[in-house]
Amino acid sequence: MDIQEYQNKRIFKSYNIPVLKGRVAYTPDEAVEIANQIGGKSWQLKVQINNASHLDGFFQDGVLKQKKGIQTAKSLDEVRQMADNMLGHVFVRPQAHCQEQVVHRIYVEETAKIHRSFGVSVRLDLMRQTYVFTVSCADKVQEFEIAHMRPTLLFWYRVVHAFRVKGLAQTTLVAILRQMYKLFLIYDALGVEINPLILTPKNKWVVGECRIIFDNEAIERYPDIMALKETPVGQEREATAEKYHFKYTPLNGNIACLVNGSGLGAATIELLEMHHGRAACLLDVGTEPTGDSVSRAFKLALSEPNVEGIFINIFGGLTRCDTIAQGLIDASKEISVGIPLVVRMDGTNANVGERLIFESRLPFTVIKQPEQAVMAIVNAVEESQA
Helix, strand or coil, rough: CCCHHHHHHHHHCCCCCCECCEEEEECHHHHHHHHHHHHCEEEEHHHHCCEEEECCCCCCCCCCCCCCEEEECCCHHHHHHHHHHHHCEEEEEEHCCCCEEEEECEEEEECCCCCCEEEEEEEEECCCCEEEEEECCCCCCEEEEEEECCCHHHHHHHHHHHCCCCCHHHHHHHHHHHHHHHHHCCCCCCEEEEEEEECCCCCCCEEEEEECCCCCHHHHHHHHHHCCCCCCCCCCCHHHHCCCCEEEEEEEEEEEEECHHHHHHHHHHHHHCCCCCCEEEEEEEECCCCCCHHHHHHHHHHCCCCCCCCEEEEEEEECCCHHHHHHHHHHHCCCCCCCCEEEEEEEHHHHHHHHHHHHHHHEEEECCCCHHHHHHHHHHHHHHCC
């Protein structure tokens, strides 16, 4: 999980790591006001969009001389003009298959004079099963393995030696690195990065760019970070699936498939194709789903604009078929269903699940054999199209 640059810097600042002064602006007037409050003779204006760096793309419209996502203004008039040409304009991300997003906010930040700059990070190295500090300067990269959870002062001075600074700059750098490591541990992060870490001509350190790489498996333990999470444009369905603990994979067909396991999902898609059917999406509720997660997955399938039929294929081991059935029934009672629905169940409590569906008198067709069930949904969809 990634958060915005301004959110990262807010966290860094709360851990007494020096960052450049800056705030978020939503209008050109706000951008000018922030620049005026920051002071100075120049300011940076940076794109802030979901799960993306301002370095990852470019503006495809507007009158900006340079189309990149970071602009430098040397007067308040330029701040207003550049903000006007960034806010409300389309930003294209080539790394995300040319995904387009409208910019609704920018980060207005002071500039810093650079005497020297470094890249520094701490990360979890899975290959070596240890934490590693990395320092890069002038194309030279040095790594330092952290042998213990609480490194000694000697370790910190070994890392600082790679920067080749002295005096007060060396002392303050130790404090920054220790706070960086503390931040890394507190949030069970996969990594914490600063690039560049700037040493000014006045021998002061300041963070230029920074990033915390959060672990999706650990982040739920930190509600303050979860509250910062935003849904990227075009990934609303994936976000819904993640929220309710099932997996959603979009495909290009017209039959939604609800299954309990990735292996069964792959087999279901292949079986559909053998009988000239095409999957619109795959919803995997996992091996131990709740009735609520099944209900949410079923509703999500029904909300797909291209879905003309739904095939529910369940093999119960740890999964209880009656739990699946109850989730389907609960969802069907809340929303109208006007497309073919075919259910195939086998395994734990399959008979109970089938009975629940029959007794609900809802428009489900229950078929025991998987191939016959696939043929039934394909034929039903073809008939509904005729």
